[in-house]
Amino acid sequence: MKHEHVTHTVTERTLARLPSGTDVSVTTHRYEGGDGPTAYLQAAQHGIELNGTAALRRLHDSLLGAELAGTVIAVPVVNSLAFDHGSYVTPQAVDAVNPNFNRVWPGDEDGTLQERTVASLWELIAAADVVVDLHSGTADMLEHVRFQGGERESRRLASVFGADYLMTDPEPDRSLEEYTGTLRGAARLAGTTAIVPELSNSRQVDREAARRGADGIRNVLGDLGMLRTEPPDPPSQTVLYDDGGRVGADHSGLFEPAADVAVGDRVAEGDELGTLYCPATYERRQSVTATTSGVLYSLTRESAVTAGEKLAGIAALE
Numbered sequence: 453m454k455h456e457h458v459t460h461t462v463t464e465r466t467l468a469r470l471p472s473g474t475d476v477s478v479t480t481h482r483y484e485g486g487d488g489p490t491a492y493l494q495a496a497q498h499g500i501e502l503n504g505t506a507a508l509r510r511l512h513d514s515l516l517g518a519e520l521a522g523t524v525i526a527v528p529v530v531n532s533l534a535f536d537h538g539s540y541v542t543p544q545a546v547d548a549v550n551p552n553f554n555r556v557w558p559g560d561e562d563g564t565l566q567e568r569t570v571a572s573l574w575e576l577i578a579a580a581d582v583v584v585d586l587h588s589g590t591a592d593m594l595e596h597v598r599f600q601g602g603e604r605e606s607r608r609l610a611s612v613f614g615a616d617y618l619m620t621d622p623e624p625d626r627s628l629e630e631y632t633g634t635l636r637g638a639a640r641l642a643g644t645t646a647i648v649p650e651l652s653n654s655r656q657v658d659r660e661a662a663r664r665g666a667d668g669i670r671n672v673l674g675d676l677g678m679l680r681t682e683p684p685d686p687p688s689q690t691v692l693y694d695d696g697g698r699v700g701a702d703h704s705g706l707f708e709p710a711a712d713v714a715v716g717d718r719v720a721e722g723d724e725l726g727t728l729y730c731p732a733t734y735e736r737r738q739s740v741t742a743t744t745s746g747v748l749y750s751l752t753r754e755s756a757v758t759a760g761e762k763l764a765g766i767a768a769l770e
């Protein structure tokens with residue numbers, strides 16, 4: 453590896469075409485140094501998740517003056533259609549079949565608009581050694597970094613990022629993981645190491661979350677030897693295992709979380725998490741309780757809920 457002053461170039465990459473004839477394109481930043489690995493960074497697969505994008509701007513400022521071994525490619529807004537609509541998913545008008553960007557990886561160049569978009573981005577990912585896919589959770593979610601289940605290098609880099617919590621899923625059958633279509637799953641099938649930081653606070657720029665995101669990526673690049681800086685030792689970390697512990701709404705209504713419940717709490721099966729009321733008749737429709745024991749990592753504060761929606765997430769301690 454060889455550290456050299458960064459050369460920065462910006463290009464527009466055309467991903468797909470809309471019915472009007474307008475192109476869907478993304479702005480791609482390329483930071484080239486000396487010989488070394490390639491890291492691909494992206495944010496905003498989900499259009500309301502802004503803090504990964506804000507983190508990449510902070511990282512940009514520090515990379516411009518840095519000495520780098522290898523290449524960093526960063527796409528700050530991968531899903532501009534959802535971003536422009538202020539929506540988690542892509543507007544149905546352009547892809548009613550695959551609204552969730554993070555369920556179609558590695559894409560299909562002959563598929564729906566979303567699949568074509570992803571297939572074009574996949575060319576960048578296929579050439580990378582490491583992928584960092586930045587997301588932002590709801591206002592009330594524990595900040596964490598997901599790693600690819602059973603993949604040691606992914607777990608190591610997730611730890612180096614430096615968040616207090618790490619999370620992984622059951623190690624699925626490889627074909628099953630392909631079916632779920634997440635970027636981290638598709639990357640694993642392709643033999644590429646990926647981590648997924650879930651920074652706090654979607655829908656708003658949170659300066660601290662953005663700073664932690666930029667610092668975390670610098671830690672990863674430092675650990676890989678791409679930057680000269682050694683990352684600090686990670687804090688004491690809790691590793692969570694997401695086996696689908698999900699508390700759903702049995703009815704539609706207004707959900708009030710219990711006053712004494714907060715994310716990060718250890719909960720036992722049956723513990724009270726809140727109450728779902730009918731807002732019109734005031735009728736109590738569901739006493740919402742923990743369906744399993746573990747750590748409460750998300751709890752909805754967007755309280756008008758529809759039956760079947762997720763109210764809380766519980767992950768087991770590894």
Ligand SMILES: [Zn+2]
Pocket residue numbers: 497498501587588
């Ligand atoms: Zn997301």
